[in-house]
Amino acid sequence: MVSQKYLLTGVTGGLGGKILEDMLNRLNLPAASITATSRSESSRGLFESQGLNFKVLDYDRPETIREALVGVDNFLFMSASEFDNDKRRIMHRNVVDAAKAVGVRKTWYVSLAFGGFGVNEKVSVQAVHNWTEEMLIESNMDFVSIRAGVYADAFPLFMNWYPESKAIHLPKLEPPVSSGYIALTSRDELGEGIASLLTQGLEAHPSIKPHGERQIVLLTSAVTSTFIDIANAINSVRIQQQPVDFLEPTEWVEDAAKTDLGSKSKAWFETRLTWFREMCNGALETTDPALETLLGRKPLSGVEIVKSLVGGSNGEYTWHQNSGGARSAK
CATH class of the missing domain: 3.40.50.720 (NAD(P)-binding Rossmann-like Domain)
Structure with a gap:
């Protein structure tokens, strides 16, 4: 053998x-x-x-x-x-x-x-x-x-964000999105x-x-960020600003499915609403020093990564999974 x-x-x-x-x-x-x-x-x-x-x-x-x-x-x-x-x-x-x-x-x-x-x-x-x-x-x-850790690179998928978006729509939840800390990596x-x-x-x-x-x-990265932090990071490196709007959960699902540039389904956004709820409840807030040990340096934070990606693409950054037709809710 x-x-x-x-x-x-x-x-x-x-x-x-x-x-x-x-x-x-x-x-x-x-x-x-x-x-x-x-x-x-x-x-x-x-x-x-x-x-x-x-x-x-x-x-x-x-x-x-x-x-x-x-x-x-x-x-x-x-x-x-x-x-x-x-x-x-x-x-x-x-x-x-x-x-x-x-x-x-x-x-x-x-x-x-x-x-x-x-x-x-x-x-x-x-x-x-x-x-x-x-x-x-x-x-x-x-x-x-x-x-x-969940990819900071995939923030467009989590936030349903596109360079063409006029605003960043987030669901109004309790606990709120502003207190949902995530170890984006x-x-x-x-x-x-x-x-x-x-x-x-x-x-x-x-x-x-x-x-x-x-x-x-x-x-994971050593630093956690909220999606408000990520929205601020996006706007800090873009000329065209995208204000954050909060919608009631049902309205957020309906609006996202109706206006999504990637043609994702309503069921897909219902599933993502569960993701949002869990992230706001701390499902991704745990950090660990293992990645820093392996890298021999501090990992980049979610904010640093997003600024680099969006700024480095002149505000036109995209993520491949955020488009291409309706997807399974799973």
Whole structure:
């Protein structure tokens, strides 16, 4: 059996691509020690041209997962991009079962930070991560759940913000949006931190201790921000100002669905209203120094990131998930 030092999923995405880039170019790992994966054979040339190993690994096809994971020492398990939670749950079950069956030595699962070190059961996107952590516990495999802070880069998605927006509409909630502190985190810094953790291991960072039976390592910025802070950051670097308006929750959902430039559905905004409520109740306020330890510097704050993104694009910053037609509410 040929040993595979590192096998990475999700490398065609933004976070996974950054992790791979850092492993190769900053940490100088030999390309031959890394196996990149994709559900599509058409990606083979892209990765093999860089000297990387390549395997087809499709979460919907358990036989490809088992074949790819044979002999793997460190498995970076990125969540499926599927929107339907029931389908994602099945896909993740396929992955965990295959990893156990072939004896993967250590699984590094990339989760989300809703709930901090606890369990948030109200945000649908977090539910699959909770289930997957429970699958990993039941498997008795060696694993770490890397709970990644929500991307500051994705603020347009959270706030339904577009450069063309005349105003920033937020729901009127209790507790209010102005008291909902969030550890918004840079996607690039998360990629850098995860690459260091995966490559160097926990042994190189004794202050980082996985928390509880879910083996959580929480990677966040050190500073929390509210969406009012983010709105102020946007306006501080734009010529055309966008005032903040507060709408009653039902009105906010109706208005967002009616006027959304990305054609997202009413159900989508109803789900996002739950996100807002949970964020205002502190679901994303927990911070941890682990990312600073891995970076060797203080992570950027959400305000700093947004100012850089919006200012650096002359106010025209966009986020790919904020448009492109109606989406699943999950």
